[in-house]
Amino acid sequence: MTKITExxxxxxxxxxxxxxxxxxxxxxxxxxxxxxxxxxxxxKNTPRAQITITIIISLMFPSMTYAATExxxxxxxxxxxxxLWLYYENKRPVxxxxxxNYDNKLDLWITYGQNGQKRTEIDLNFDGRPDMFSYYTxxxxxxxxxxxxxxxxxxxxxxxxxxxxxxxERDTNSDGRLEVIFDISDRQPAVIKKVLPK
Numbered sequence: 001m002t003k004i005t006e007x008x009x010x011x012x013x014x015x016x017x018x019x020x021x022x023x024x025x026x027x028x029x030x031x032x033x034x035x036x037x038x039x040x041x042x043x044k045n046t047p048r049a050q051i052t053i054t055i056i057i058s059l060m061f062p063s064m065t066y067a068a069t070e071x072x073x074x075x076x077x078x079x080x081x082x083x084l085w086l087y088y089e090n091k092r093p094v095x096x097x098x099x100x101n102y103d104n105k106l107d108l109w110i111t112y113g114q115n116g117q118k119r120t121e122i123d124l125n126f127d128g129r130p131d132m133f134s135y136y137t138x139x140x141x142x143x144x145x146x147x148x149x150x151x152x153x154x155x156x157x158x159x160x161x162x163x164x165x166x167x168x169e170r171d172t173n174s175d176g177r178l179e180v181i182f183d184i185s186d187r188q189p190a191v192i193k194k195v196l197p198k
Contacts, residue, residue: 069094077102101126125150149174159185 069089073082083102087095098108107123109130116138121130131150135143144158144165155171157178166185169178 161185 069087070091072086072088074084074086075081076083079102081104083099085095085097086093087097092112094112096108096110097106099105100107103126105123105126105128107126107128109121111119113119116136118136118139120132120134120136122132122134123129124131127150129152131147133143133145133154134141140163141160143160144156145154146156147153148155153171153176155174155178157169158165159167166183166187167180168182169180171178172181
């Protein structure tokens, strides 16, 4: 039970049904303010009361609050059907989906996260399942995962530092286990730059 101040009084809000004071129309009921028993809060149509009620509903039901999503579609091959979808939330790009070979099936997915993070999924053999996963932070790749034989299992993972691969693991004998075949991840950046020049 939570006590919230409203104007000159305060009211109670139950987060679970109460056997004596629950309304018939729902499991939650905003009770009358103390000292204002003759005037229910619902009848006080003031901006402050509306804002308070909105905040309470948002706290009790966080899934009911959504960011505004805008979708832009593009037709790259001019066949009258969209093959690129761009998703925005509050003017910020959050996802891209694309049909690269124009077979009406998605084969590229790009997701943008917070703090410069990006994840790219690509369907290399166009069977409807992504086979290559790339992870980026502020434009630099940090990890690459590939299913090279398209069996639904990752068999090569590369770790990056300063946008260069410093560790590569690969399932060389198809036993489901990755073996390290290259690893300079413990070296200093200057050494990595010398070993792996761009």
